[in-house]
Amino acid sequence: MDYKEKLAAALAPLAGLPAGELKDMLETPPDPAMGDFALPCFKLARTMKKAPPAIAQELQQSLSLPSGIGRSEVKGGYLNFFLNQSSFAADILTAVAKAGADYGSSSKGEGKTIVLDYSSVNIAKPFHIGHLSTTAIGNSLYRIYSFLGYHCVGVNHLGDWGTQFGKLIAAYKHWGSREEIEKKSIHGLLELYVRFHEEAKKDPALDDEGRAWFKKIEDGDAEALEIFGWFKEITLKEVGKVYDLLGVKFDSYAGESFYNDKMQPVIDELREKNMLELSDGAYVVRLDEDNLPPCIILKSDGTTLYATRDLAAAFYRKKTYDFDKCLYVVAYQQNLHFKQLFKVIEKMGYPWAKDMIHVNFGMVSLQDGTLSTREGRVVFLEDVLHQAMDKTLRVINEKNPELPDKEAVAREVGVGAVVFSALSNSRIKDIVFDLDRVLNFDGETGPYVQYTHARAMSVLRKAGDGAESAPDYSALEGEQALAVLKNLAAFPDIVEKACEKNEPSVVTRHMIDLAQSFNKFYYDIRIIDEDAAATAARLELCRATAQVLKTGLYLIGVGAPDRM
Structure with missing residues (x-):
């Protein structure tokens, strides 16, 4: 079904080059009138010792066109190829129907393990909008790698160590109560955290008190550990609600404190290898x-x-999971940290340092400035998700009040809108969070793609989800159907590309392309008409589109309701 592969294999003996190299040379012309594929013959002039137009003529005369390619045409130094659209439609739609939800998957990762470190929330701090990118990107990459046959291990490297926890205990002892914290949960802890920093500006002695309480945690003091353990329980219970909404799960919650007893062997090894040097103490x-x-x-x-703990974590993960890749989905502000981390492991003599990858991303800020937990400048992610769900439900009640399971659909669409927005552009771009823009259900948004899926499903329900006649694929020879078919055909390569680049937005953008091409087909072409064979072919196109949209949305962590 890979037409570039077919063409490359047929051209290879004629051009005297490996099929893989020729496949890379094949292009997609910007104007469909110029062909579906084009081979620029300029690079071949050096080996074939002829002018590019003469090479194109010679190849055309000698080439037996593979199945699915209808004709070829020489234009200057280009040999252009045109699909046999009926054969192309039959091939693509049959492939999607046969594979179903597995269309685009592969076994390339079989026997290989990928560790993904993402989300990594902080104990006693809120799950805010700033955690959206790492959580959405990490969850999507987990699904993409799994889809391609890899064994994935999702790690939530909890921020559960540091002086800030001593400060929080000090704040709790001064101004908190168990009853109040149980009532307000994580919000109560945030209030204490913010108050501590306000009070410490006036009374610096509070910082010493905070450090003293953290020392008690380090020393295993019973009271300090009991309070800190309680803070952990409250936090994990609260963030669990957000993870449930997002459909995110982890295989490990081993955080910073987990590596307390695992750092010394790494430090000892650095000493033994004469890599540690004393500098300013x-x-x-x-x-x-x-x-x-x-x-x-x-x-x-x-x-x-952090570096000491991350070194210990890296060695633990290699020993425990024997990973083929270890991905760290962390903001680009940590670029230097990870360069240093990976370089130290490399200098220690471990070749697997090259398998550690920092999947960086841009920062999230508010329209009027950056987020700051200390100053209480946060937007809770749970609040954002619920606002999105509420707005979606209001739209449903206004436009489709009889819709079954309205609350479930509102959840899928509302949460999907937020996740889709986080993954709609290259991950390295900074995001200025604007709730109104995120919840705009028009244009290139998650709800637009979800609605397209629901539209295709609606057509299938109207038709009885099938047709008795054998499909006449010549009914799909128009430009509208061809655009949809090309997007369906490209999906397996899109998933591969997203995996290679660790870039979920590659899938997200393709879902928009597929939705736009299908909607044009839907508006321009009468899908169900008197010609039963043509109807059958068009319904197959609807079915394949719905399937690929559902799969693509799943890979980025978004649901696909059948009705909207």
Whole structure:
């Protein structure tokens, strides 16, 4: 079904080049009138010792066109190929029907393990809009890699260690109560956290008190551990509600504290390999030859840092999961940290350092500035999701009040709108969060794609979900149907590309392309008419479109309701 592959295989013996190289040379002309595929013959002039137009003529005369390619045409130094649209339609629609929900999947990752570190919420801090990108990107990559046969391990590397927890305990002891925290949950903890920093500006001694409480956590003090454990329970219960809404699950919640007893062996190994150097009282690994600043392993007071814990985590993950890739879905502000981390492991002599990848992304800010938990400048993700669901339900009640399971549909569409917006552009772009824009259900949005899926399903229900006649694929020879078919045919390559680039937006943008092409077909072509064979072919196109839209939306973590 890969027509480029077929063409490349047929051209290879004539051009004297490997089929893979020829496949890479084949292009898609910008104007469909110029063909569906084109081979620029300029690169062949060096090996075939002829002018490109003469090469194109020679190849055309000698080539036996593979099935599905209707004709060829020479235009200057290009050999253009045109699909046999009936054969193309039959091939694509049969392939989608046969594979169903597995269309576009593969077994390329069989036997390989991918560890994905994403979301990584902080204990006693709210799950805010700033966590949306890492959670949505990580969840989508987990699904994409799994779809291609990889064994995936999703890790939520909880932020559950550091002086801030001592500060929070100090704040709780000063101004909190168990009853109030149980009532307000994570919001109550946030209020205490914000108040502590306000009060510490007036009374710096509070910082010393916070450090003292964290020292008690480190030393295993019973009261400190009990309060901190309670904070953890409250946090995980609250974030669990958001993960349930998003349909996100993890295989491990091993956070920073998990590696307390796993750092010393790494530090010892660095010492044994003479990689630790004393600098201003701290122990560092020099990375001068790599044009990187030193990686600090131990501070002057002997305490560890993020780098120490991440080193311990990397070795634990390699030993436990023997990963083929370990992805860190973390904002680009941590670019330097991960460069240093990977370089230290490489310098330690471990070749698997090359399998560790920082999947960076842009930051989320509010329209009037950046997010700050200390100052209480946060937008709770759960609030955003519920606002999206509420707005969707209002639209449904206005336009389709008799819709069955309205609340379930509102949940799929509302949550889908937020997730889709987070994955609609290249992950490296910064996002200025605008709730009104996210909830705009017109244009290139999640609800638009979901509605297109529901529209295709509606056509199938109207037709009785099938036709008795054998399909006449010549009914799909128009430009509208061809555009849909090309988008369906491209889907497996799109999934591969998204995986190779660790870029879910590749799938998201393709879903928009497929929805737009189908809607044009829907408006321009009468799908159900007196010609039963033509109707059967058009219904197959509807069925395949619905299937691929549903699969694509699943891969980015968005639902596909059958009715809207």
